[in-house]
Amino acid sequence: MIIQKTENSRISTFDPNNFSFGNTFIDHMIICEYEDGKWGDVKLVPYGPLMFTPAMMGVNYGQACFEGMKAYKDKDGQVFLFRPEKNFERINKSATRLAMPEVTEEMFLDGLKALVDLDRGWIPSGEGMSLYIRPLIFATEEALKARVSNKYMFAIVATPAKSYYTEPVSVKISDHYSRAASGGVGSAKAAGNYAASFYPTQLAMDEGYEQIIWTDDATHEYFEESGTMNVFVRINDTIYTPPTSEKILDGVTRDSFIQLAKKRGIEVKVEPIPVKAVVEAQKNGTLKEVWGVGTAVVTTVFQALGYNGDKLQLPVLSDDESFAATLKNDLVNIQTNVAEDTFGWRVVVEKNVLETV
Amino acid sequence: MIIQKTENSRISTFDPNNFSFGNTFIDHMIICEYEDGKWGDVKLVPYGPLMFTPAMMGVNYGQACFEGMKAYKDKDGQVFLFRPEKNFERINKSATRLAMPEVTEEMFLDGLKALVDLDRGWIPSGEGMSLYIRPLIFATEEALKARVSNKYMFAIVATPAKSYYTEPVSVKISDHYSRAASGGVGSAKAAGNYAASFYPTQLAMDEGYEQIIWTDDATHEYFEESGTMNVFVRINDTIYTPPTSEKILDGVTRDSFIQLAKKRGIEVKVEPIPVKAVVEAQKNGTLKEVWGVGTAVVTTVFQALGYNGDKLQLPVLSDDESFAATLKNDLVNIQTNVAEDTFGWRVVVEKNVLETV
The missing domain is CATH 3.30.470.10 (Aminotransferase class 4, branched-chain amino acid transferase, N-terminal domain)
Known part of the structure; x- marks a missing residue:
């Protein structure tokens, strides 16, 4: 050197x-x-x-x-x-x-x-x-x-x-724009992926949202990512996140959240998340939390999901009740040497x- | 200034x-x-x-x-x-x-x-x-x-x-990789679109092709572009090119070719081109030409299409028989002030x- x-x-x-x-x-x-x-x-x-x-x-x-x-x-x-x-x-x-x-x-x-x-x-x-x-x-x-x-x-x-993004934000579930093509570069941290997201995000902001939940470009029926983050959904006491693929970034914070949740005995399902299942869970009261994770902000909690012109409200949970807050805390404590690092991270x-x- | x-x-x-x-x-x-x-x-x-x-x-x-x-x-x-x-x-x-x-x-x-x-x-x-x-x-x-x-x-x-690319080339019809997402930036000359195309093109080269014919990312059943060019297909004496969209670049050479073809009385159909229709036309002998157009090379003529592991050969036409060569000549003559410019280009x-x- x-x-x-x-x-x-x-x-x-x-x-x-x-x-x-x-x-x-x-x-x-x-x-x-x-x-x-x-x-x-x-x-x-x-x-x-x-x-x-x-x-x-x-x-x-x-x-x-x-x-x-x-x-x-x-x-x-x-x-x-x-x-x-x-x-x-x-x-x-x-x-x-x-x-x-x-x-x-x-x-x-x-x-x-x-x-x-x-x-x-x-x-x-x-x-x-x-x-x-x-x-x-x-x-x-x-x-x-x-x-x-x-x-x-x-x-x-x-x-x-x-830290930034401390306040919960409203996110629009994308029904037109998309982040990644099948056979494209969505799983790479390619510079061009970010530029492509700015204009749709500006349009979402004009509608009163802070970010976009990206959906698959062919049908817009499945969650992919949220803003520049991986996305998690909690229905009852199970958390869901889409599997990584050529369209979805293999996030370090995502992987850490999955491992931390398992350590706490929280059920984690890594599987495709249908937009309809999330909307239905919101309507029947079983949708507890939706949040994004990434290195820059660790966690962004969502307070409302924009879908088909409606703003679907999410429950307001205390930090004790929130899996997002609990897992964020677990992660930050390891990162900052406040807690024991049993993972060797x-x-x-x-x-x-x-x-x- | x-x-x-x-x-x-x-x-x-x-x-x-x-x-x-x-x-x-x-x-x-x-x-x-x-x-x-x-x-x-x-x-x-x-x-x-x-x-x-x-x-x-x-x-x-x-x-x-x-x-x-x-x-x-x-x-x-x-x-x-x-x-x-x-x-x-x-x-x-x-x-x-x-x-x-x-x-x-x-x-x-x-x-x-x-x-x-x-x-x-x-x-x-x-x-x-x-x-x-x-x-x-x-x-x-x-x-x-x-x-x-x-x-x-x-x-x-x-x-x-x-001029470069003077020799006819072989192109692979993409069955996995893709250039553009629905709701993405395919119609923009975005820097990131080019970087995303290099690796799939290298893989096609390893298989003995020079370029890729990009197909829609959801089904790979329709032609989109070829390499960094718009694509034209001639079946019998009709030429086809896909309509521009948010996935397909509105090429200046593409537009000029369409106008020059119409001026010559050649039938031009701007409509989606199914891969299967092209393959079928090749098999029954009605597929006459497939070529790409763009500013850098004007025209690249294809001699073979890679599809499902087969290399489908295209006829070898003389410049007089070839619509691609005829239209290229018409265009270059206008560009270089050899022919009258009735379009005001x-x-x-x-x-x-x-x-x-």
Whole structure:
């Protein structure tokens, strides 16, 4: 690893009690360039601009995929990653589906640890606080021909994060727009999937909703995801989530929720969720909760579902009654080293990693 | 328009008889930045790198769309664009679907003409030669939050072009992968659509095909597009092409072929094309031609269709017998000012446009 530390740290300008999530960047970033069929040296450098022309294939043909993950600081100042090997595996699945080169474990995990260690001062501590980390791969060759790029960049950038989406939101069950095609790239964290979701989401917002529950594009009869999250439904005391597929992202938070629910003895059914079954359960009073899960927000609880022009209200549950709140709490306690980690999910970020790489 | 001409023209290094399409760039480019809800000045500047960080939203969330168009030089050295207003309309349709700001006619058409005029020396002349022009819009804000960007760049870059794909190719009729979802972004020239197509195309290549005929994602029973082109099928003396939709790009070459065919009195049916009807026509000998059309290659003729593991051969027609070749010839003759332009498609690029803008 080639290390170039900043001579102009911006950390004195960072107020952990008052910062903007997503556009406050830590001092450093990881970059690594792919050319002539192989990755070059991993470099830890000051965060900042690089040189790209508008012919960069990443913005012309969309070969670009990413991961979202977090580092947490416990009350003693120890720093942990959460199941980082899952993100490593997934970025390579995404890369393969987009005909991009896979990254190595060394690039991904060692780069991650070195960056988080060096900039650990940027990780805010306290409830809901974390460092949001964005590994990504994108095509960098300059060429105006719709083909696979010969040059790529792997990068890791990061921003301090606090929890957001704390209030329950209303979501529209999509009856026209969709997120993924059968035989498409829905299971990849492909950059283009996000851009495609913005306009339908804006239209849903115009109708008074905050997000969309995506349904299958052929019939709109089955739940797929919610916003940028995996979706869970609780009917009576059983929770349901759709199976992962080529249309549905294999979410790390989704998988963790399933395991945490099973540990608590909650019945979990991983099976297709018909929209009609959810609507019927709402009408007969057995629908208790619907929520989304993802790294950025952990959980977003839904207060109403938009369906066929109706706004179907969901019960208001206390945190004790809510499976969403209970499982979120279980997860966050593991992430932040408040509870024992019987799953082996936490990965400590050792101090002074750099001296050993 | 702000004009900054290069002081280091590279044109003396350009050999019009020996250059690489797609990565040879003309001396200048157009750029224009969007911020605070509005576009700034259009700038004509030397082609080259700009400063972007890996947190650029364009490569993280895929808000990026483009156009492909050409300028042609006739035997007298006059330069023409082809139906540029169609590309202007379409880039704004793409932008809207991706929740990006529309560009103005002034930015797009005046920028285009100024660039092509200034770098007219880069346009190779002769059969099949042209300047391939790439207008694009992409998100430039640095932010790690899946939301609509607040900053964008509109750019126009260009590369000298010669014809490619001159040989007939074999194409696989897709039975699993797909290009577009119902309710998705298939009708937009969204960057992400191209990245999504590369891996399935690689798999088809491994099976001995050059391209894919995309079919509907739900049933794979209907033709949609072919590679990055619109598709035409000729059965007996009638030609068929699927209607444009939210899944199928409204191609300029497609529209031109339809009009040229009608002018020649060829029957054109714009209607869904069942895979089974094509396969049946191949078996009973009424399938005469299948071809793709697009700006980059004008026409690619198919020699065989892969279906269910079989390679269905298509007849070999002379240029006189072939509707694809006849219509391509009609189109190219209009584009290059060899034939009268009864449609009003050609737009001359006046010399010294810059003095008037």
